[in-house]
Amino acid sequence: MPDITLNVNRQAxxxxxxxxxxxxxxxxxxxxxxxxxxxxxxxxxxxxxVHLDGKPVKSCTVLAAQADGxxxxxxxSLAPEGEMNPMQRAFHEHHGLQCxxxxxxxxxxxxxxxxxxPDPTEAQVRHGxxxxxxxxxxxxNIVAAVLDGAKAMRG
Amino acid sequence: xQDFHFTRPDDLAAAGQAHQAxxxxxxxxxxxxxxxxxxxxxxxxxxxxxxxxxxxxxxIEADGHGITIGATTRHASVAxxxxxxxxxxxxxxxxxxxxxxxxxxxxxxxxxxxNNDPSADYPxxxxxxxxxxxxxxxxxxxEAFFDGLFTTNLNEGEIITRVRxxxxxxxxxxxxxxxxxxxxxxxxxxxxxxDGVRVAVTGAGQDGVFRAAEMExxxxxxxxxxxxxxxxxxxxxLMTDMHAxxxxxxxxxxxxxxxxxxxxxxxx
Ligand SMILES: Cc1cc2nc3c(=O)[nH]c(=O)nc-3n(C[C@H](O)[C@H](O)[C@H](O)COP(=O)(O)OP(=O)(O)OC[C@H]3O[C@@H](n4cnc5c(N)ncnc54)[C@H](O)[C@@H]3O)c2cc1C
Ligand code: FES
Ligand code: FES
Numbered sequence: 223m224p225d226i227t228l229n230v231n232r233q234a235x236x237x238x239x240x241x242x243x244x245x246x247x248x249x250x251x252x253x254x255x256x257x258x259x260x261x262x263x264x265x266x267x268x269x270x271x272v273h274l275d276g277k278p279v280k281s282c283t284v285l286a287a288q289a290d291g292x293x294x295x296x297x298x299s300l301a302p303e304g305e306m307n308p309m310q311r312a313f314h315e316h317h318g319l320q321c322x323x324x325x326x327x328x329x330x331x332x333x334x335x336x337x338x339x340p341d342p343t344e345a346q347v348r349h350g351x352x353x354x355x356x357x358x359x360x361x362x363n364i365v366a367a368v369l370d371g372a373k374a375m376r377g
Numbered sequence: 378x379q380d381f382h383f384t385r386p387d388d389l390a391a392a393g394q395a396h397q398a399x400x401x402x403x404x405x406x407x408x409x410x411x412x413x414x415x416x417x418x419x420x421x422x423x424x425x426x427x428x429x430x431x432x433x434x435x436x437i438e439a440d441g442h443g444i445t446i447g448a449t450t451r452h453a454s455v456a457x458x459x460x461x462x463x464x465x466x467x468x469x470x471x472x473x474x475x476x477x478x479x480x481x482x483x484x485x486x487x488x489x490x491x492n493n494d495p496s497a498d499y500p501x502x503x504x505x506x507x508x509x510x511x512x513x514x515x516x517x518x519x520e521a522f523f524d525g526l527f528t529t530n531l532n533e534g535e536i537i538t539r540v541r542x543x544x545x546x547x548x549x550x551x552x553x554x555x556x557x558x559x560x561x562x563x564x565x566x567x568x569x570x571x572d573g574v575r576v577a578v579t580g581a582g583q584d585g586v587f588r589a590a591e592m593e594x595x596x597x598x599x600x601x602x603x604x605x606x607x608x609x610x611x612x613x614x615l616m617t618d619m620h621a622x623x624x625x626x627x628x629x630x631x632x633x634x635x636x637x638x639x640x641x642x643x644x645x
Contacts, residue, residue, distance in 0.1 A: 274482075290385075335478075
């Protein structure tokens with residue numbers, strides 16, 4: 223069974239996993255970081271998005287063994303317990319969530335999007351969110367939240 | 378998902394040996410097709426051999442004639458590559474519209490071609506640009522590479538190492554994406570090349586990607602969207618599935634082809 227060493231939310235972790243262990247399973251079950259969600263088994267919903275070496279990926283579609291040596295950031299890394307970063311606050315203010323199941327993935331995707339493009343257009347935000355499905359909101363408020371979160375993050 | 382033995386060799390020879398030594402080995406590149414397949418139990422390999430540890434399989438090189446893309450180069454890297462944007466902008470554009478950002482950050486050109494999904498985007502570019510698929514054993518011309526649904530001419534254990542594209546005079550890709558998966562319901566890549574005008578269609582054929590000969594002849598006479606008026610690929614050999622019927626796909630092929638020609642004509 224593969225031994226892996228990686229950095230999760232700025233902490234070094236060494237564990238033994240099975241070949242088949244998915245990164246999302248490792249994050250939720252081995253590390254107990256349950257902010258990352260799992261919403262499908264077809265790699266389509268994006269609830270499981272984390273940053274792998276700075277890039278958003280679907281952690282249900284990466285093997286834990288493939289993350290050996292990598293740096294992983296999950297939703298828990300964005301703000302200290304009980305606080306929100308500007309993107310999370312924008313989702314809150316714009317009512318960018320209802321049940322909240324898709325929200326961790328939406329926010330992690332949005333964070334990567336604004337890191338690459340600090341001042342996105344609405345069309346760029348919509349293109350950037352194509353891998354994240356929300357069954358509640360109808361997306362309008364999510365898009366508004368990402369645009370406003372981007373603005374807040376530009377300062 | 379059934380468990381398997383995971384290895385990440387750091388050179389090509391070791392990867393080939395690991396495959397040969399296994400009763401049932403599978404290479405993994407981006408995993409964006411293989412992991413969903415494993416989850417569904419459609420494949421249950423004993424060994425998964427990760428190709429991402431092989432450094433020289435990844436990267437993009439430009440020379441005077443075109444572009445060579447390493448097999449494990451991610452779709453996002455192709456989309457963002459200065460060299461590709463300069464030499465073959467249509468290819469960068471295609472890569473930037475595969476799936477979604479997360480899929481593009483993992484999925485690779487080699488994995489996409491080896492998989493030869495009938496709705497995948499890259500096969501259209503490879504066939505229209507008459508690219509060469511290079512493996513650890515030989516070079517395969519685009520025409521000979523694709524061999525029907527999810528089938529290629531790769532032999533057991535053969536590894537795609539890179540794909541070589543000659544730069545066309547002009548080219549463009551247009552696709553009508555499935556709104557849920559973003560795969561091509563129909564995608565058409567049009568290229569004016571040293572070998573003439575080539576039109577490749579993905580998403581529609583019962584045998585996967587194919588060339589639209591009648592469109593090529595018309596465009597050789599006049600490279601304009603109007604040249605395709607009244608030309609349609611017969612629906613007989615096209616797919617009907619839950620997403621679209623064959624006659625609708627036939628209609629979309631002409632629409633996408635005209636848009637691609639108009640875009641290519643505007644770039645030069
Ligand atoms: C939600 C979603 C949406 C998608 N949308 C699109 C889309 O719009 N258009 C599109 O074209 N694709 C789409 N894809 C597929 C995506 O592009 C995949 O990345 C691609 O088809 C497979 O590439 P991979 O690197 O992930 O390969 P893997 O999944 O790792 O492997 C696929 C197959 O290829 C073999 N293989 C991999 N690399 C090599 C190699 N170098 N040599 C020999 N064999 C090899 C593997 O053994 C396996 O059989 C989508 C996928 C998902 C999950
Ligand atoms: S859980 Fe749905 S994409 Fe990962
Ligand atoms: S808020 Fe319920 S899925 Fe998005």
